[in-house]
Amino acid sequence: MTTLDGPPAEFGSPYRLLSTAVTPRPIGWISTRSPEGVDNLAPYSFFNVVAVEPPVVMFAPVGSRDLKDTPQNVKTTEQFVVNTVTRDLVEQMNATSATLPVGESEFDHVDIERAESVVVEPPRVAAAKVAFECELYEWIEVGGSVLILGEVVYAHVDDEVLTEGKLDIEKLDTVGRLAGSQYASTVDRFSIERPE
Numbered sequence: 001m002t003t004l005d006g007p008p009a010e011f012g013s014p015y016r017l018l019s020t021a022v023t024p025r026p027i028g029w030i031s032t033r034s035p036e037g038v039d040n041l042a043p044y045s046f047f048n049v050v051a052v053e054p055p056v057v058m059f060a061p062v063g064s065r066d067l068k069d070t071p072q073n074v075k076t077t078e079q080f081v082v083n084t085v086t087r088d089l090v091e092q093m094n095a096t097s098a099t100l101p102v103g104e105s106e107f108d109h110v111d112i113e114r115a116e117s118v119v120v121e122p123p124r125v126a127a128a129k130v131a132f133e134c135e136l137y138e139w140i141e142v143g144g145s146v147l148i149l150g151e152v153v154y155a156h157v158d159d160e161v162l163t164e165g166k167l168d169i170e171k172l173d174t175v176g177r178l179a180g181s182q183y184a185s186t187v188d189r190f191s192i193e194r195p196e
């Protein structure tokens with residue numbers, strides 16, 4: 001076991017070390033709308049739930065170059081939608097990670113159907129089984145990255161993934177990101193009881 005008390009150069013880049021160890025990561029497929037009305041869509045696997053009361057989720061654009069389009073749009077409009085990535089959508093999700101010119105929408109580039117949101121302006125992915133409409137809760141700068149917290153103000157859940165009105169993990173085939181271009185599906189499942 002090697003401890004880490006400095007830049008972990010011997011393990012490759014910090015990005016490589018952290019993003020390979022913290023796996024599998026859920027993927028937030030984030031839709032935003034620019035002030036000019038361009039609908040943006042991009043995957044973020046530095047993504048998770050932060051709180052349930054209020055319901056808050058987070059994602060983190062990383063890097064020290066200029067802000068990516070997603071955080072730029074969130075900064076100005078304070079709204080976004082998190083679309084859940086299931087196995088049937090993973091190729092489309094991956095295609096939306098391409099770097100496009102600012103004025104071009106990934107929805108159109110990849111030919112992804114939009115559905116209108118109820119509370120916020122950005123559209124959601126029509127085929128997403130679950131989508132959370134979010135309003136910016138807090139924007140926290142961490143070095144060259146940003147931690148974006150969003151309060152869920154509306155949730156869309158497809159009837160197909162419900163059992164007796166509740167979201168059913170047996171029906172929701174979510175995908176996780178591993179390192180680089182590797183992903184994990186969640187079909188190999190098992191149960192383990194928690195201690196009292």
Ligand SMILES: Cc1cc2nc3c(=O)[nH]c(=O)nc-3n(C[C@H](O)[C@H](O)[C@H](O)COP(=O)(O)O)c2cc1C
Pocket residue numbers: 027040041042043044045046047060061062063068069070071093094096097098099100177
């Ligand atoms: C599965 C997946 C997960 C990703 N997760 C992140 C992430 O957590 N943070 C990040 O900055 N970029 C992440 N990326 C890269 C962005 O999606 C990519 O830079 C994209 O072009 C950003 O688009 P935007 O400028 O429209 O926001 C990820 C890419 C993929 C394919």
